[in-house]
Structure formats: C-alpha cells, structure tokens
Amino acid sequence: MSTIRVVWGSASAPTAMASYDAALAEAGIENYNLVSVSSVIPAETPVEAVGTAPDLGPAGERLTVVEARATAAGPGRVSAALAWNQSVDDGPGLFYETAGETDREDVERRVREGLAAGQDLRDWEFTEPGVAVESHQADPGQYTSAVVLAVYGESDPIL
Numbered sequence: 001m002s003t004i005r006v007v008w009g010s011a012s013a014p015t016a017m018a019s020y021d022a023a024l025a026e027a028g029i030e031n032y033n034l035v036s037v038s039s040v041i042p043a044e045t046p047v048e049a050v051g052t053a054p055d056l057g058p059a060g061e062r063l064t065v066v067e068a069r070a071t072a073a074g075p076g077r078v079s080a081a082l083a084w085n086q087s088v089d090d091g092p093g094l095f096y097e098t099a100g101e102t103d104r105e106d107v108e109r110r111v112r113e114g115l116a117a118g119q120d121l122r123d124w125e126f127t128e129p130g131v132a133v134e135s136h137q138a139d140p141g142q143y144t145s146a147v148v149l150a151v152y153g154e155s156d157p158i159l
Helices: 014-029 104-120
Strands: 004-013 033-036 049-050 062-075 076-086 095-102 128-138 143-156
Touching: 004 014, 004 128, 014 062, 014 128, 014 143, 049 128, 062 076, 076 104, 095 104, 095 143, 104 128, 104 143, 128 143
Parallel strands: 004 049, 033 062, 062 095, 076 143
Antiparallel strands: 004 143, 062 143, 076 095, 076 128
C-alpha cells in the first residue's frame, strides 16, 4: 500500500506565483503537476508527516494532493493547516484543510473544528488527529505563500 505524506513549506518572492512555487520547493514538490482531491483517506493507507517530500518520480508527472494554501501581498501573514485522522482498525480517514491571512493559532483552531465536523458526519470511530501548520510573514513589496499538502503515493505520467 502506498503512503500519504504530509509536507509543508513557505516562502516570499516578488510575485504571488513565484512565492507559491518557492513554497512548493520548500515542501519538495515543485516539479510536479498537482491534482487536488477532496479529503478521504483510503482504508489501510498510512499517513506520515515528513515535512519535505522525497523523490516521488520524474519531473512533470501528476501528483495527487489535498492542499491547504494561502498567498498574500506583504506586509502580512499567511497560514495554512491540514488535519487528519483515520478510523480505528486501518479503516478510512479524513483530511481537512484551511488557510488564510491569519496566524497559526487561528488556522489550527479552524482546521480542528472542521475535522471534528467531518467526523460527526460519519459513523466511524476515529484515532487521535494529526495536524500540520505552516505560517509565514511577508515583507512589504513581497508576496508570501504557506502550503501544507497531503501527497498520495508517488507521481504518475500525465500523458
């Protein structure tokens, strides 16, 4: 079974896209085409918080992710958070994400509340949640991005 890796990064740059690309580079996934999915963890799939992704395949391939992302012009702070937990006995699980122009504490509180609401919708018994938060302050005249992503397995050819 493939592993889902939770990665994160933040960076500032002269444009919004450049700061996003640099944040993805800090997370180790700047060379992939990201395809977002909603938030369900397949049964019997381990989730590991690793910070920076290992080599997941050739550049240009498709990478399936759940993404929390915030970008803003400086001065200002952006934060992104991803929370997850799985049902007991290797059952399925959930990811919840949130991001914004706010501080670490606010996005962590909001992502925990969202995860709890998602749990209430399901008739599963859950393990303790994991949470990853990334936050970054932008200088005036710069853009800043913060990302936290759950990366499903390795890359796949896009063509």
